[in-house]
Amino acid sequence: MELKRVVVTGLGALTPIGNSVEEYWEGLVDGVSGAAPITYFDASDFKTQFACELKNFNVTDFYDRKEARKMDRFTQYAMVVADEAIADSGLDLEKEDTTRIGVIWGAGIGGLETFQNEVLNYAEGDGSPRFNPFFIPKMIADIAPGQISIKHNLQGPNFTTVSACASSANSIIDSLNYIRLGQADILVTGGSEAAVTIAGVGGFNAMHALSTRNDDPKTASRPFDKDRDGFVLGEGAGALILEELEHAKARGAKIYAEVIGGGLSADAHHITAPHPEGRGAKNVMLNCLKNAGIGPEEVDAVNMHGTSTPLGDVAELKAIQSVFGEYSYKLNINSTKSMTGHLLGAAGAIEAIASILSITKGIVPPTINHFTDDDQIDPNLNLTFNKAQKRDVKVAMSNTFGFGGHNACILFRKYED
Template sequence: MELKRVVVTGLGALTPIGNTKDAYWEGLISGKSGAAPITYYDTEKFKTKFACELKDFEVTDFIDRKEARKMDKFAQYAMVAADEAIADAKLNLDEVNKLRVGVIWGAGIGGLETFQQEVLNFAAGDGTPRFNPFFIPKMIADIAPANISIKYGFMGPNYTTVSACASSANAMFDALNMIRLGHCDVIVTGGSEAAVTIAGMGGFNAMHALSTRNESPETASRPFDGTRDGFVLGEGAGALVLEEYEYAKARGAKIYAEFVGGGLSSDAYHMTAPHPDGIGVVSVMKNCLENAGLKAEDVDHINTHGTSTPLGDVAELKAISEIFGEHAKKININSTKSMTGHLLGAAGAIEAISVILAMEHGIVPPTINHSTVDENIDPELNLTLNKAQKRDVKVAMSNTFGFGGHNACVLFKKID
């Protein structure tokens, strides 16, 4: 069957460097770091005392206080980003067939703070099981798209994909295919995460996954740098409105880009470590290009997974060199996690938004905090170091990889 074309018509972002998609973009191109000392709890006994928290965010500016209390932060963030994306798309909610509008979301963990707090409350009590009646619905990862659909009455497919840090890219690919196959006209997709908590930071510290550069948080996320020592945890959400091309054109929607393909793969190697030869990463990028019907030399820009871990960064760049060959040296490669930190399940969404806006504005955001060469990285690769670079981006790719060896890749193209 002939697949339908899919386009992006709305964007919403809630990030550590900007609380709207426009503020996020300004933060990206200016090379702003979102890392700072943690304010949510006492970090005295923690190995890592900083993260990329949201700034100047008050949920009751967006959601009624009574309703907000029924949601974990990750679901609150989802609502805020989705609201912005839906408004940006200028959907006429009275005319859209809500049976053909879905919400497919990504979250790697879900309501971690809710789970943490309920357990702490129980442990501090006398053993009587007194739990918040909203404990379970606040915690479950699928509640974010449920809340979005309930607010707007969207009655199409509604679920959450959980594939660790690949979750929201996984969700976007599912959404792409739902529309391609003719099951939906519109899908709100993306991801959210709120893991800057005692349990989240403590758990990642126990794995030795986080940077411990406490003396200089703003420079701690340093992808591709020879002195990188782990990732910086972030939080927030990203949302995209996807539409079938003819449907969007008929209603006169602004089209940011065409969503032309995606890919999924597994490393099948280790619980947390990437495959040292990048086999799964090579496979997912190859799958993505084939799915989009494009060649390696068509790609102008790649926003890498680039978390700032010693093993992961090198493995990914080796995989890019293998797939793209000599053309790899002509691609603007970057890692926006150098600014936002790692938003886990929401990473794919906000990084897809970054490449889409790079296409719109003709600017590739930088990889900040680079000062020391890593001899294991090809010096001829353009890693867009420290300053944004002007570039006519016609085709852009975004990579996200998760614990368990989950790999997801999405590809966008300027609309013809």
């Protein structure tokens, strides 16, 4: 059967550097760091005392307090960005067959704060098992797409993908394939995460995964820099409206870009560390290029997973050079995590949005916080250091990898009829 073409017709973003797509893009191009001391709890006894929290976000600006209390923060974020993306798409859901519209969402952890607080409350209580009746519905990772579908009466495919930090990239690829195969016309997809919590920071600290640059949080996320010392935990959400091309054209929708391919692979190496030669990263990019039916030389920009970890950045760059060969030197390569921090399960979604906007705006956002070259990294690669670069981006690649060795790669192309 002939696969249907899939396009992006709506976007929504809630990030540490902007609470809408417009604000997010401005923050990216301006090279704004979202890192700052943690405000959600007293982190003074933690090895890491900063994170990339949302700024000036209040859920009661969108939902009444009673309704908001029934949702963990990761679901609140999902609802807000889904609303923005649906509005941006111009969809009139009253006129659509909502049995053909679904929600496929990504979350690496889900309601971590809800789980943490309920257990702490029990431990600090008198031993009686008094739990909030909303404990389970708030905590479970699949509740976000459920809530979105209930609000908008979307009766098509509905589930959550969980593959750690690759979760929302997986959700986008699943959505691409459901539409390609004719099983849905439109999918609200993306991901959300809210792990800036006692358990989240404490857990990642125990793994020695987080930067401990408490004296200078804003420069702590420094992918490719010799002195990088771990990732910076972030939070937020991103939403995309994926739509079958003919359906989008029939309703006169604006089209941001076409989704031309998705690839998956496994490192099959270690629960948290990447394969040192980037084996899984190489395979996922090759799989994605094959799925899209294009050659490496057709790609203009690669938004790397690039978390600012000593092992991960080097392994991924090795993979890029293996896949692209001499053409690697003609790519614009960047890591937007240098600004947003690492949004875990939501990373793939907000980074996909960055790749899409690179195509529509003709600008590649920078990798900020570069101070010292790493002798393990080829100095001739264009890693878009410290300042955005103008470029006619026709094809953009977005990489997202997760603990467990889960790898996902997505390709977007400038739309041409």
